[in-house]
């Protein structure tokens with residue numbers, strides 16, 4: 001699903017600190033189809049930077065990055081936009097839910113960005129309800145997101161990210177705002193999604209329990225991948 005070879009990324013700094021800040025200095029790793037991969041590393045090591053590249057949000061890097069058979073750097077802006085819509089589901093730590101909409105309308109929101117024709121409202125809501133059932137919040141269909149617990153909000157954000165049946169779900173600190181019981185339930189949900197829907201997961205985390213639950217751990221240290229192994233190796 002993902003093949004990264006020699007990925008280099010620097011930020012250009014302005015002002016008193018003008019110059020280049022190298023963040024990724026030749027990152028190599030693979031993630032196979034249907035795998036659950038955790039990306040770990042100290043604060044500032046470049047985890048979110050890497051997610052932005054994988055998600056097609058930033059094309060300013062060197063090296064080879066292939067996701068679902070596409071070499072991302074060769075895609076035009078229109079092709080990158082289609083890639084983000086069709087191939088990627090995003091889940092952010094700060095849920096990004098719209099509180100003036102019901103939960104089911106939040107889940108169906110990605111339908112409004114479809115380029116290949118419109119789905120009927122009925123089809124949208126059927127899909128949204130099916131997803132809310134999958135993530136275990138079927139009873140919250142008409143509720144406003146603001147009335148949900150942190151764990152329920154994260155489930156809602158995951159349901160929305162799955163709307164277009166993405167091949168790759170990328171998540172930035174999905175349990176960062178959750179208590180340990182809610183975090184454990186979200187991890188169990190990720191494993192179930194991987195087993196039942198075959199979606200590939202790449203999750204940036206500081207949470208050692210996510211790393212331990214993952215099939216593969218990608219640790220970024222000093223701009224390179226320090227370790228790419230299974231979660232159990234990290235625990236040992």
Ligand SMILES: Nc1ncnc2c1ncn2[C@@H]1O[C@H](COP(=O)(O)OP(=O)(O)OP(=O)(O)O)[C@@H](O)[C@H]1O
Pocket residue numbers: 011012013021023041042043044045046047048049050
């Ligand atoms: N747009 C930007 N312009 C300049 N520097 C940036 C930019 N975005 C990130 N950085 C810098 O790049 C480095 C890596 O940042 P990044 O957010 O990828 O790290 P991270 O591993 O995700 O950190 P955290 O765990 O704290 O979220 C940091 O030093 C950060 O300050």
